[in-house]
Amino acid sequence: MTEETDVVVVGGGIAGLITARELGRQGLRVTVLEARDRLGGRVWTDHRLGRDLEIGGTWLHWVQPHAWAEVTRYGLDITRGPRPEQAYWLAGDERRTGTLDEFMELIDPGMRRLLADTMQRIPRPHAPLSEPGLESADAFSVQDKLDELDLPVEEYRANEAAWVGHFNAPLTDGAFTSALRWTAATAGSWHLMHEASAVFRLVGGTRSLVESIVADTDADIRTGTAAHRIEHDADGAVVTTSDGGAIRARRVVLTLPQNILGELDVTPELCAEKRAATEEGTASRGVKVWIRVRGPIKPFFAYSSASHPLSVARTEFLGEDDAVLVSFGADSSRISPHDTAAVADALRVWRDDLEVLEVTGHDWMADPHSRETWLMQRPQQLTRYFAAQQRAEGVLHFAGSDYANVWAGFIDGAIESGLRVAREVRTGLTTSP
Structure with missing residues (x-):
């Protein structure tokens, strides 16, 4: 029937x-x-590691008009993770430690140069194909355009890791126009794009x-x-x-x-x-890992490079005797979100003092209902x-x-x-x- x-x-x-x-x-x-x-x-919000964790999509912002209208419609509350007190990154194989502001200053020149033509290429993000000649920019990957800048190694690795975090993919596979579209959505401001894509989340x-x-x-x-x-x-x-x-x-x-x-x-x-x-x-084939570590720790943000299994990590929840980090890597085939030992080893690129207690996540690439992040x-x-x-x-x-x-x-x-x-x-x- x-x-x-x-x-x-x-x-x-x-x-x-x-x-x-x-x-x-x-x-x-x-x-x-x-x-x-x-x-x-x-x-997908799921209760793991003692918290309600976002296994998939997480962040939203008031510059995202459709999402913010729904937040207003339903009276939903917004929060954010703890503000980082420390930042870690690499200069080649050498560790660097500083503040998040210092890291942002480090990547600012490269970001500005990379994205300088954003609003000329995509002046109306609600109609991304409206400007003639976009095909020429669409022929390049982010890696192609980043390499053209010929940045000093510390700036290069820092910018590379930041884009791996955004793309959740190898930069050789990700279209340069994807970076332009994200930045056009914030009128050409990479700072605002970064904040809109990675800071604020729903309380519930x-x-x-x-x-x-x-x-x-x-x-x-x-x-x-x-x-x-x-x-x-x-x-x-x-x-x-x-x-x-x-x-x-x-x-x-x-x-x-x-x-x-x-x-x-x-x-x-x-x-x-x-x-x-x-x-x-x-292009997206990355991994998102939630990591519970022994505390107390100071909240931190960390970037490595595209060659590392985990390129980005930061503190999302602080407890009295533990903390929960969220981390991203470009290729889910290189590390499992359920392999505690491998995740602990990956964190050592930044710090040797973190004791990993538990890890979790979801293999979206193996999920037959998505096969992508x-x-x-x-x-x-x-x-x-x-x-x-x-x-x-x-x-x-x-x-x-x-x-x-x-x-x-x-x-x-x-x-x-x-x-x-x-x-x-x-x-x-x-x-x-």
Whole structure:
């Protein structure tokens, strides 16, 4: 027996839930299919190491308008980790110790030179492809452009590590235009971009945002139920689910990340650009590790280089007798977030006095429902594929943080994309015969 609904949303992450909420407000019947046994997608608050930790996406900021509107809508509270009192970095193989301000002064000249043309290349971040000639910048990786600067070794390693932290990927794979897009979102200020992407978080965790959206919609939300096959034509689509059910809908919204979208069985198949983007994959393949160490310690921030398993570490929680750090590396195949000994060894590049008690995380690259962390495009993917990735195909629409205009890869981008696609669907249904 085939069920009937107005819209099926495939994916119960932030973009899918926002889409469902907005369409439900228009009186449409919406069914959300989420393959995982939880909602949120690549945002996930879980209680580990004695704290509520963000296993996936974490940070937001008031310069991210869509996310901040949701914070205001639901009265959510914002906090931040402890301010670093110490900073560690490398000059070649030599350790350096100072303050975070001193580190920021060290990388400032390189950052300014690297990003000097941001607002000429992407003057309107809400329309990232609007400026002619972007293809020339999109041909380069961040590593290419960083090498062009010919920085002194200490400045080079510091800038490199900072960008590895942002990209969660080898810089040879990450598009220079991804760095431009992030910085264009803060009107060309790398300082503000750095703060917006790495400081402020929700007091109740991303869980509080997910729960608020869910409570605000009457959609039929089904966890543990994946879309197995989609057959579509001009009149609608039939979605076959992993439990053998079938749902006929007037429209379908797909919110799957770039790295798995092309794997979905869709007839007629998706356009060549969407399939090529999946085959190439995003640049992001990094690791995020939560680390509990014996305390007390002073809060600190640390950068190493792209060649180290962990390139960035900082204190996120302080206790009386312990502290919890968060750390990032460019390549998840080089270190497991569950290998205590390997993580402890990786921290020694900065400090020999930290006693690691426990570690945790999630291998997003091995997760069949993501196969990526946050979006970082490869060179030429923005100019070759992005317009097609956003474009509807008949009754199929495409939402998700990977396809956002401004803060792609962020919670804000997921919300922006959900709002845009909900409007598309509503308009299409209103104007269709």
